[in-house]
Amino acid sequence: MLFEGPPPPAGNFPLDLLKDRLRGAFRSNGFAINPQKIHYADKHSRRTVTGLKINEFVNVDRKYVRNTRAALFVTETRGAAVAQKILKDKYGREATLASHLRGRISWVGHIKGPSDPIFRGLASRYNKLFPSEKLEILPTNLEIRERAVWVVEHWADDAAEGSAQGTAFFLKSVGLVTAWHCVEGATEIAVYHPSKTSNKFKVTVAKNDAHRDLAVLAHEIPVTEYYEFDISKRTFKVGDNTTAIGFPSFGPGDKINVRSGSITSLPTKSAVPMIEVTQKLSQGMSGGPLLDDDGAVAGVNHKGGPGEARDFAVHVNALTDWLSKS
Structure with a gap:
């Protein structure tokens, strides 16, 4: 015990209530106790050290x-x-x-x-x-998510095909990423944020890999216009939670579409690591990010939706491996 008798009420207390042995320990180490600053706190009272609360955690x-x-x-x-x-x-x-x-x-x-x-x-x-x-x-993970994911729109030479939409996102140390099939055959590509649909930025394909269905877009978008995701450092396993983000059937007034799910398998198809998920990756979500529980990118949405039996994202390792070799 610290005291000669029962503990005093929480708060300041007289110095002589401390045991002589404890006071002696302070003196022998060259310290003098300031009677104005001596304070006792039990488990029910606020505990402070150098102005910080230390009850459950430092605050x-x-x-x-x-x-x-x-x-x-x-x-x-x-x-x-x-x-x-x-x-x-x-x-x-x-x-x-x-x-x-x-x-x-x-x-x-x-x-x-x-x-x-x-x-x-x-x-x-x-x-x-x-x-x-x-x-x-x-920024919070939610704010990053809201500003890092954009609509990608492209037009082909074949007028009959008209325009097509998909999703693109900003990734640290990589740039603006999408799925290759979202921009394949395009003669003109633009990206825009859903909050400013009239503010479109022209972009071009800087790098692409048709086999992995990945593309990195060159752009001149001011850095004040977007946030960037981190690359996930997790080793994924079946059952891990995931969040797929994109713009399925995007139209004026629509906002970002967020779909929660989990990993059902981690197959490798044609030497490309994939992530199969429970959520439906509908048309328009292709090229968008698949996020882990930390809000970091686990993969790039690849294919799925109501007409598909399974839904896949390209594992982010396929992206980093491709870029490290290109």
Whole structure:
């Protein structure tokens, strides 16, 4: 036990309640206990160390977040000059307001993680106030998914065939990826995001492999227009969850189509590793990403739909292997 008698109530307590042996251990190691800072917390009370809560996991104290929000509110409603004066006159801080808020919010992100909603909310408010000193806000998996998957549309020489649609997506260290059959025989190819159907970008085929049914498209789309997926690092097995994304029968007003399922087999067909899934990969979803549980790319949607007995994606390893040799 830490105490000479029964434990005191949670909170500050007199130093002499600690056992002599424990106090001696502090003294023998060159430490002096500050009576103003000695605190006892049982399993039902809040436990803090150096301002961090450590009950179930390390977290920022809610009071710290509330005070940061209050400082942002004053800046938003009364102006930076007033907030700067309060910071100096009331709290004796000489730092600039932007640096002070940036430090507080960065600390929240360091402890809670850059994708945490609280950090993202604070950082977004800060960035509006100080656009020249923005904090980096990492996108969530959902935001990446919404901006990384685009419609690909192409036209062939044969006017009777008209135009055809499929899906393409942005992949880190690779570029804009789709299925080869989505652009095969095309004389003109365009991609666009469903939120801006009139804002079409012309693209061309930079690399293709008909055997693997893969293509990488060359483009000049500004990096501010899209996010990129990561390549999955998982070793897949039957039963793993997957998410197929694409634009089946896309038309004005339609949004991204998301289909959940799982892996039913991992066959190799004509020396190409494939992933068979339970969800139906309808026409138009070809070329879109098949994602793992981490939101990283497991494969490229290949074929399937109501008229097919089985639904397949080309394993992402087929893509990386092809590119490493090309």
